[in-house]
Amino acid sequence: MPYIKHQALKIYHHLSDFKKLENAVVTIGTFDGVHFGHRKIVSRLVETANATGGETVILTFFPHPRLIIDPENQELKMINTINEKAAILESLGVNHLIITPFTRDFSNLSPDEYINQVLVDTIGVKHIIVGYDHRFGKDRKGCMEDLINAGKVQGFDVEEIPEQDIHDVAVSSTQIRRALLSGDVALAATYLGYHFSLKGRVIKGDKIGRTIGFPTANIFVEESYKLIPADGIYAVTVDLNEGSFKGMAYIGQRPTINGMTRNIEVNIFDFSQEIYGQDITMTFMEFLRHDVKFTGLEALKVQLQQDKEDTLAFFNKMSN
Structure with missing residues (x-):
């Protein structure tokens, strides 16, 4: 063709x-x-x-x-x-x-x-x-x-x-x-004239997020040459077949559970459907915090709740 x-x-x-x-x-x-x-x-x-x-x-x-x-x-x-x-x-x-x-x-x-x-x-x-x-x-x-x-x-x-x-x-x-590799997605958007995004396929993870009330979709980005922003937590919008949603994305090696590989995950707010195998696009709106190791899953859960509140506060501020 x-x-x-x-x-x-x-x-x-x-x-x-x-x-x-x-x-x-x-x-x-x-x-x-x-x-x-x-x-x-x-x-x-x-x-x-x-x-x-x-x-x-x-x-x-x-x-x-x-x-x-x-x-x-x-x-x-x-x-x-x-x-x-x-x-x-x-x-x-x-x-x-x-x-x-x-x-x-x-x-x-x-x-x-x-x-x-x-x-x-x-x-x-x-x-x-x-x-x-x-x-x-x-x-x-x-x-x-x-x-x-x-x-x-x-x-x-x-x-x-x-x-x-x-x-x-x-x-x-x-x-x-340089901005993306330091996590400054807002500055990158200023230069680009639009917000940076990642598109990938949802793959199966170990479902640890579900056990603490923050289920995540694990994302596989096929294009190995695609730049991935710095490790940390981000406020994102998520586009998938079912529509557009708000969420918080995680990039990192999951140090709290002694992870060995770099993961890209997203907790999609107000969404509970199974989407394995589906392509989704995450658009990075704001950097929230760096990746850190917590004392255990309970401490991580407390921080994730704060991250969600910070993400919602960011989107509320944007809409006002």
């Missing part, structure tokens, strides 16, 4: 699946988070396409290029999964999203091969919008001057995004990851 259609957005998982356009308005990047800085670029992309009668194309890569170039470094985690990124880009009016595998062969394309084979022959670029420091091709030897010169010959325009805007994009992505 060449693409998956998301309303107006078409998603391609390889360049070979893409059918060359007559008037492609293109930008290139990882767009992780699709935050405010990215939205400046996407807005300009859509604006240019509307003005020229073109179609917008974003060329992105998966896995992240850094994981291929430096395979020993597997610590980089992504703010968005591919599906999350696609949904946001669709909402911003993007027509085509090419998620090409960033392989060794791809990274070995010379700058000329990259321009001719990828941008011109495959995509059909007529207007490309890239950052002032955009590098491409083998050993990142291709530069803005190469694009401009090729554009004069091949018949496409090149628009350079100002240095400050590109700096904002890079800094924001770093700041968002």
Whole structure:
């Protein structure tokens, strides 16, 4: 199947699946988070396409290029999964999203091969919008001057995004990851322009929460590259088949019962149905406290009751 259609957005998982356009308005990047800085670029992309009668194309890569170039470094985690990124880009009016595998062969394309084979022959670029420091091709030897010169010959325009805007994009992505890894989901939301979320499947746990009056749904996040926020307790909203609910999420190793693995769990308020095997989405609204080891389950139960009160107080404050 060449693409998956998301309303107006078409998603391609390889360049070979893409059918060359007559008037492609293109930008290139990882767009992780699709935050405010990215939205400046996407807005300009859509604006240019509307003005020229073109179609917008974003060329992105998966896995992240850094994981291929430096395979020993597997610590980089992504703010968005591919599906999350696609949904946001669709909402911003993007027509085509090419998620090409960033392989060794791809990274070995010379700058000329990259321009001719990828941008011109495959995509059909007529207007490309890239950052002032955009590098491409083998050993990142291709530069803005190469694009401009090729554009004069091949018949496409090149628009350079100002240095400050590109700096904002890079800094924001770093700041968002740093905020999430410290548990500051409110600050991350400020940078993103929306609240960070995790989607996963409900799996069976050991049901200890039920014994102290706080049953939890244990969440398995399939995408190993997805960033998980810092250990602790969070106020969250939970979306599942039965609707949207408030709750409190836990991330950690459950030190009170000498847990050995990192768990993601959520206590869903006013909800008691069995949802094993169902996909749910948790949206992180507020960090409540760090994970700590209690003297026993009774002490943990007392704290969880306080956590629930704090969570409800947070949501009440939001609604006022």
